[in-house]
Amino acid sequence: MTIRPTLFAGPYLDRRAEQRDDPDWLTAAREDRDTRYIIAAGPRQLVSAGADVALLDNAAALVRDLPDSMFTLLGWFRGARTLLVEYAADALAPAALPPGTELAELRPLAPQLRGDAASLLAYSRALVLWRARHRFCGVCGSANLLARAGHVMRCSNADCATENFPRLDPAIIVLVSDPSGERALLGRQASWPAGRYSTIAGFVEPGESLEDAVEREVEEEAGVHIGQVEYLSSQPWPFPSSLMLGFYAVARTEEIRLRDGELEDARWFSRADIAAGHPALPPAGSISARLIDGWYHARPGG
Numbered sequence: 001m002t003i004r005p006t007l008f009a010g011p012y013l014d015r016r017a018e019q020r021d022d023p024d025w026l027t028a029a030r031e032d033r034d035t036r037y038i039i040a041a042g043p044r045q046l047v048s049a050g051a052d053v054a055l056l057d058n059a060a061a062l063v064r065d066l067p068d069s070m071f072t073l074l075g076w077f078r079g080a081r082t083l084l085v086e087y088a089a090d091a092l093a094p095a096a097l098p099p100g101t102e103l104a105e106l107r108p109l110a111p112q113l114r115g116d117a118a119s120l121l122a123y124s125r126a127l128v129l130w131r132a133r134h135r136f137c138g139v140c141g142s143a144n145l146l147a148r149a150g151h152v153m154r155c156s157n158a159d160c161a162t163e164n165f166p167r168l169d170p171a172i173i174v175l176v177s178d179p180s181g182e183r184a185l186l187g188r189q190a191s192w193p194a195g196r197y198s199t200i201a202g203f204v205e206p207g208e209s210l211e212d213a214v215e216r217e218v219e220e221e222a223g224v225h226i227g228q229v230e231y232l233s234s235q236p237w238p239f240p241s242s243l244m245l246g247f248y249a250v251a252r253t254e255e256i257r258l259r260d261g262e263l264e265d266a267r268w269f270s271r272a273d274i275a276a277g278h279p280a281l282p283p284a285g286s287i288s289a290r291l292i293d294g295w296y297h298a299r300p301g302g
Contacts, residue, residue: 007285008236012116015075020149035081037063040128042089044103045121053117054101072150084124126238130166167241172213173201174247175291187266197279199288222266223257235287246287
């Protein structure tokens, strides 16, 4: 079965989380000539012209003489200790960048990047955006300070000292087939490119299991009731902090009723429709494309 790999997933990094508790982690990194650094300026990240992440060494101008608060230990990438250097969104002019590099947004660039590079940049982007949205303690309002090599935001008020950890928002995404397995339920949002349809998706709510969320979202968006639900795989989706959890489901009803306004349209599509290029599908590398691939290449009813 031909299933395209999922972006941002896979064993691209040795995180070595225990190193985050070493009080001398940054000194060790600066003294290691093999240490490599990636650069972020707000949501943009430094990439090379060769569709790869730009990895800088200790001698690079963008790395030298910076305050400790700008560094985060990511782990060991391609065998080398790798740190994130976080600049303000408007801090770096093009002239300050190394030759052959540019600051770019990950989302449009990701399909062109090497797989491990896209994953590393997704990881660092999620950390940057999490910290930007948690600068102050949600309990007492005091400023938060970085701890554990950049992976914890700790309240600066000693009487509070509340710790915040990187946030993930779980979201389900599901390919629903009819009982025969011959047709798939796909919908489209009005903001998408013309003709594009995709699988049903939505955020998990408090007090809700993943399976319950799958059933609710399909009913809310398309008015279809489902029965059997089967988990496939997941995808980190750092825009800004989602974790997409992919499922297959089999419909118990087939009448489509757009209930909550999330979708502009929803339809049942056959394998013949897909083979003929209708509708336009999600981009390769998305978990929605993987779900559609898996259904398309499966035996009817399988």
